[in-house]
Amino acid sequence: MSTNAQQHDTVLVVDFGAQYAQVIARRVREAHVYSEIVGHDITAEEVAARKPKGLILSGGPKSVHVEGAPTIDPGILELGIPTLGICYGHQVIAQALGGTVARTDNPEFGRTDFRGDPSSTLLADQPEAQTVWMSHRDAVSEVPEGFTAIGTTTGGQVAAMEAPEKGIFSVQYHPEVSHTPHGQDVIKSFLHAAGAHPSWTAFNVIEESVEAIRAQVGDAEVLCGLSGGVDSAVAAALVHRAIGDKLTCVFVDHGLLRHGEAEQVQEAFGEHFDVNLVTVKAADQFLEHLAGVTEPEEKRKIIGREFIRVFEQAAREHAGDAKYLVQGTLYPDVIESGHGSASTIKSHHNVGGLPDDMEFDLVEPLRWLFKDEVRKVGEELGLPEEMVWRQPFPGPGLGVRIIGEVTGERLDLLRAADRIVLAELKRAGLEREIWQSFAVLPAIRSVGVQGDERTYGHPIIIRAVTSEDAMTADFARIPYDVLERIATRVINEVDGINRVAYDVTSKPPGTIEWE
Numbered sequence: 479m480s481t482n483a484q485q486h487d488t489v490l491v492v493d494f495g496a497q498y499a500q501v502i503a504r505r506v507r508e509a510h511v512y513s514e515i516v517g518h519d520i521t522a523e524e525v526a527a528r529k530p531k532g533l534i535l536s537g538g539p540k541s542v543h544v545e546g547a548p549t550i551d552p553g554i555l556e557l558g559i560p561t562l563g564i565c566y567g568h569q570v571i572a573q574a575l576g577g578t579v580a581r582t583d584n585p586e587f588g589r590t591d592f593r594g595d596p597s598s599t600l601l602a603d604q605p606e607a608q609t610v611w612m613s614h615r616d617a618v619s620e621v622p623e624g625f626t627a628i629g630t631t632t633g634g635q636v637a638a639m640e641a642p643e644k645g646i647f648s649v650q651y652h653p654e655v656s657h658t659p660h661g662q663d664v665i666k667s668f669l670h671a672a673g674a675h676p677s678w679t680a681f682n683v684i685e686e687s688v689e690a691i692r693a694q695v696g697d698a699e700v701l702c703g704l705s706g707g708v709d710s711a712v713a714a715a716l717v718h719r720a721i722g723d724k725l726t727c728v729f730v731d732h733g734l735l736r737h738g739e740a741e742q743v744q745e746a747f748g749e750h751f752d753v754n755l756v757t758v759k760a761a762d763q764f765l766e767h768l769a770g771v772t773e774p775e776e777k778r779k780i781i782g783r784e785f786i787r788v789f790e791q792a793a794r795e796h797a798g799d800a801k802y803l804v805q806g807t808l809y810p811d812v813i814e815s816g817h818g819s820a821s822t823i824k825s826h827h828n829v830g831g832l833p834d835d836m837e838f839d840l841v842e843p844l845r846w847l848f849k850d851e852v853r854k855v856g857e858e859l860g861l862p863e864e865m866v867w868r869q870p871f872p873g874p875g876l877g878v879r880i881i882g883e884v885t886g887e888r889l890d891l892l893r894a895a896d897r898i899v900l901a902e903l904k905r906a907g908l909e910r911e912i913w914q915s916f917a918v919l920p921a922i923r924s925v926g927v928q929g930d931e932r933t934y935g936h937p938i939i940i941r942a943v944t945s946e947d948a949m950t951a952d953f954a955r956i957p958y959d960v961l962e963r964i965a966t967r968v969i970n971e972v973d974g975i976n977r978v979a980y981d982v983t984s985k986p987p988g989t990i991e992w993e
Contacts, residue, residue: 485686486512487531487674494518494538494548494566500810501946502536502564502654504848505665510676514846515813522553532560532672535567537652541616542569542579549574555646560672562600563648565614571648572639575622582619584633586612586650589657592637594629599642600649600667601628604660610637610651611658617650642671680854684716687843691720694802700841701797702804703789704729704747704755706739708868709806709844711746712856716843717804718753719859725804726754726797730788732781733761733889734875737897739868746862756796760788761886768877768884772921774993777884781874803838807845808852869914870948878993882921892919894972895938899964903942906960913951915942917968918981918992926976928969935976938968942980943990951985 489506493499493515506513511531525533533554540547552574555561563571569579590612594601618636621627629638629649637650647668653661669676702714704727718725727747731740740757748755767780793800844852849870856866876892877884896917903909918939926933940961945951965978981988 486677486682488528489513489532489534489669489672489674490520490525490528490530491515491534491536492518492520492550492567494536494540494570496537496539496566498652498654499536500813500848502534503809504850505654505662506534506669507678507848507851508662509666509669510678511669511674512678518548518550520551520554522551522557525551525554525559526557530559531674532562532668534668535561535563535570535648537565537567537613540566541581542566542573543581543616558645560645560668561647562668563646564654565650565652568639568648568650569614569616569618571646572618572620572622572636575625575646577618577622577625578620579616580619581615582617582633582635584635585615586631586633586635587614588612590651591632592629592651593631594638598626598628598638598640599671600638600640600647600664602667604663608660609658610649610653610661611655612637612651614650645671647671680851680858683847683851683855684719684858687716688720691717691841691843694839694841695721695724697724698802699797699800700725700802700804701793701800701838702727704743705806705871705873706735706743706868707806707871708849708856708866709808709852710804711743711806711861711865712852712859713804713806713842713844714747714753715751715856715859715861717841718751723754726756726800728756728758728789728792728796730785730792731757731759731761732764732785732788732875733886734764734781734877734884736871736876736900737893742862742865746865750860750862754796756792758788758792760784763788764877765884765886770883772882774878777877777993778874781877801839802841804841804843807840807842809844809846809848812845867910869909869912869916872991878991879916880919881992888919891936891972891974892917892938895919895968895975898967898971899940899942902960902964902967903956906957908954908956908960911944912942912954913945913948914990915940915954917941924977928976933976935974937977937979938972938975939992940964940978940980941990941992943985945985945990948990951990953982953984956980 491503499515503513503515573579589609592610621639625639625641627636627639631637640647653664704710714727729743747753764784771777853866872878880888899917923934924937942954943951944954968978
């Protein structure tokens with residue numbers, strides 16, 4: 479359990495393998511109540527020891543009737559802790575408490591008409607008729623004793639039920655997704671019924687994080703590797719607020735960043751925050767080792783290896799006595815790792831893949847935050863808007879947005895085109911609606927006509943996606959006039975580019991990045 483959880487009312491989200499478990503936890507936090515995700519194998523004793531204000535049982539990909547279907551310790555529902563079941567969780571509650579779950583002849587997927595009881599506790603003050611998002615084949619056909627069906631679909635299925643005196647509520651649909659317009663009202667009604675106090679705010683996070691950092695590091699020297707991204711920037715700003723000049727930040731400018739990023743990092747931390755900032759300009763070193771390399775994984779390994787070498791040298795020269803290393807680890811990283819905090823740096827960690835034999839204790843002030851919460855903390859700390867709202871960026875930088883060999887000339891082309899893509903999307907007011915948007919430079923040339931002359935130039939591919947968490951993504955529906963402005967500017971302003979294409983592949987089957 480996090481330090482933060484001990485100071486706030488907590489709701490535990492029990493994960494049955496749903497793709498939306500993280501979204502549920504985020505929706506609870508959007509209501510200013512702290513939440514954490516736990517596995518469905520958690521015992522009643524473990525739940526009781528954590529003293530949560532409420533439990534939410536997530537959806538899941540399986541049927542409750544298949545062999546080996548995940549379930550929960552029956553004792554959990556006897557603890558008297560307010561509980562909300564969602565989709566599979568709705569069925570688990572019904573089955574565990576004596577109701578009936580059966581395979582239906584009318585499976586429901588996508589937007590579904592729903593009629594609920596606005597006088598009920600869970601659906602209070604919501605419209606009687608509304609649209610909800612469904613994804614199920616099984617359905618509750620008979621509610622357990624003591625429960626009341628408070629919502630049905632046109633097929634007559636029990637789509638919501640409750641037993642307020644038991645503190646147990648459930649819905650067949652997904653209130654956590656944006657396709658259920660009144661879904662957040664369901665979450666808030668449950669939190670109110672559970673008596674969860676809404677105390678989880680960016681301001682409180684900062685106060686508590688500063689206190690925890692001071693308690694952890696004392697008077698020791700602390701080192702932070704700045705990548706130019708929002709996570710490391712916010713982590714550094716939090717630690718600096720806690721310990722001041724005991725923090726040294728190392729920024730490795732490997733020449734693979736976007737337009738203006740290196741300058742922005744130096745301005746924000748070297749001038750605005752007055753942090754001890756060491757900037758190492760190593761573009762020539764990285765390009766030398768990338769020369770002639772075209773295989774994507776080899777490029778990644780080279781970039782990671784050279785980052786380690788540069789970072790190690792800078793650390794020895796400027797922070798040789800440092801005992802702690804700041805990492806911008808986020809809560810989704812913790813969830814996906816499936817284990818507690820590491821005591822040494824692993825090769826896949828955030829600062830570029832540092833080796834196991836670098837014996838630092840980790841300082842991870844963002845460890846219990848989602849990305850949107852990190853941005854709110856960054857704003858509260860006074861970081862520049864351009865830095866706080868910067869889109870996610872791969873560790874190897876533009877090296878994996880250039881297909882084939884990475885050269886100085888190709889970096890200049892891509893950086894110039896990418897700057898235009900981002901500028902025009904911002905001008906159109908779309909930059910915050912899009913999870914990631916960028917330009918890709920493929921390893922081909924194409925024939926074109928400019929000024930009545932034949933050209934043989936480089937194409938640029940625009941990639942823009944919308945997403946909640948990058949696990950799945952859809953291509954952004956950018957208006958044609960915006961795409962036209964981008965294409966016109968890129969071709970007119972970037973010498974050597976004569977064609978612009980737009981990638982309309984979702985994830986899956988594609989990935990967000992090209993390499």
